[in-house]
Amino acid sequence: QKEVEQDPGPLSVPEGAIVSLNCTYSNSAFQYFMWYRQYSRKGPELLMYTYSSGNKEDGRFTAQVDKSSKYISLFIRDSQPSDSATYLCAMRGSARQLTFGSGTQLTVLP
Amino acid sequence: GAVVSQHPSWVICKSGTSVKIECRSLDFQATTMFWYRQFPKQSLMLMATSNEGSKATYEQGVEKDKFLINHASLTLSTLTVTSAHPEDSSFYICSARDEGGLAALGGYEQYFGPGTRLTVT
Numbered sequence: 001q002k003e004v005e006q007d008p009g010p011l012s013v014p015e016g017a018i019v020s021l022n023c024t025y026s027n028s029a030f031q032y033f034m035w036y037r038q039y040s041r042k043g044p045e046l047l048m049y050t051y052s053s054g055n056k057e058d059g060r061f062t063a064q065v066d067k068s069s070k071y072i073s074l075f076i077r078d079s080q081p082s083d084s085a086t087y088l089c090a091m092r093g094s095a096r097q098l099t100f101g102s103g104t105q106l107t108v109l110p
Numbered sequence: 111g112a113v114v115s116q117h118p119s120w121v122i123c124k125s126g127t128s129v130k131i132e133c134r135s136l137d138f139q140a141t142t143m144f145w146y147r148q149f150p151k152q153s154l155m156l157m158a159t160s161n162e163g164s165k166a167t168y169e170q171g172v173e174k175d176k177f178l179i180n181h182a183s184l185t186l187s188t189l190t191v192t193s194a195h196p197e198d199s200s201f202y203i204c205s206a207r208d209e210g211g212l213a214a215l216g217g218y219e220q221y222f223g224p225g226t227r228l229t230v231t
Contacts, residue, residue, distance in 0.1 A: 008151070026224075043114075043203050044154070049210060096142075096167035096207070098220060102153040 003027050006089055006101030019076040021087050023101045026070065029093035033065050033110070035074045036088040044088055048074060062102050079108045114206045116223035118204045123194055123230055130190045133204030139184035140206035142222045145177070148201040151220045194230045197230070202226045 006023045021035075032051055036044035045079055048063040049071075050056045056063045062075040073089070076083055089101040113136040123129050133143055139153055141162050146154040154162040158168045158179050166179035176198075178190040187206075209218045 006153075041201070041225065041227065043116075043205075043224045045222065046219065097156070097159070097220070100153045103151075105151065 001026060002102075003099050004089065004101045005027070007104055008102050010105040010107060010108060012107045013079055015079060015081060015108055017079050017080050017108070019090075019106060019108075021076075021104050021106070023072050023089035023091075023098075024070055025072070025091060026090075028067075028070070030091040030099075031094070032092050033063070033072050034090045034098075035061075035063060036090055036100075038086045038088060040085075047087075048054040055109070057108065079106075081108045081110045084108050104109065112136070112206075112208050112219075114204065114221045114223040116226050118226060120227045121229070123228070125195055125230055126188045126193055128190055128192045129194055129228060130188055131202055131204075131228075133187045133189070133206065133223055135185045135206040135208075135221070138206070138208045138210065139212045140187075141184060141209065142207040143187040144205040144207075145179060145189050146205065148203060148225070150201075155225075157189075159216060164165060169223060184194055191228065194228070196230045199228055199230045202228060 004025045035048040038044040047096045053067040060077045064073040086103045086105045086109045088103045090098045115134045116130045143160040143182045145157045157172045158166045160166045160179045160181040162181045180189040204223045205220045
């Protein structure tokens with residue numbers, strides 16, 4: 001079993017839809033949770049980050065962490081074609097190495 | 111955020127030759143840099159952790175004699191793919207750790223380069 005599981009998609013939604021991206025994990029030592037966005041043929045860029053459980057909102061993006069269920073989510077409201085990318089969840093504990101999910105490919109159709 | 115550059119962004123080489131990829135942190139010093147490999151529609155696979163002034167730490171299954179890593183300064187790490195073969199064709203991404211990074215992330219953050227696409231013919 002992988003430490004981090006992420007539905008690879010692909011996921012295709014119409015413009016304006018609410019998108020839900022999810023990851024589950026098995027390592028209870030993970031404390032820091034991140035979402036990266038990667039456009040085609042580009043490196044990942046940090047989109048959202050949270051520490052421990054809870055919600056965090058930034059514009060159209062909301063990150064949720066439920067440590068009791070070992071489940072994290074990224075919600076995108078009013079999705080735009082420019083949101084089309086691969087979204088990678090990543091997490092780490094006190095060890096400084098990131099563990100990535102496999103990435104979900106999202107396409108927002110105009 | 112901080113910037114990490116990679117050069118070249120795209121390279122084609124013949125089988126049996128060696129290719130060097132450079133990774134630079136442009137506005138911060140990075141004691142630690144990472145090299146990842148990514149196949150199409152797959153996630154990033156950590157190849158090795160590069161520490162300035164010391165030997166790199168390679169992940170299990172990564173041939174250290176084939177993927178030579180040098181981290182000679184606090185702003186530069188290089189990955190050399192030696193005797194490249196078609197199966198080495200991939201997207202290579204470096205990342206640099208900024209120790210003066212976000213407090214909410216435990217005081218450090220990883221910034222990623224734009225990647226280098228290697229094609230071995």
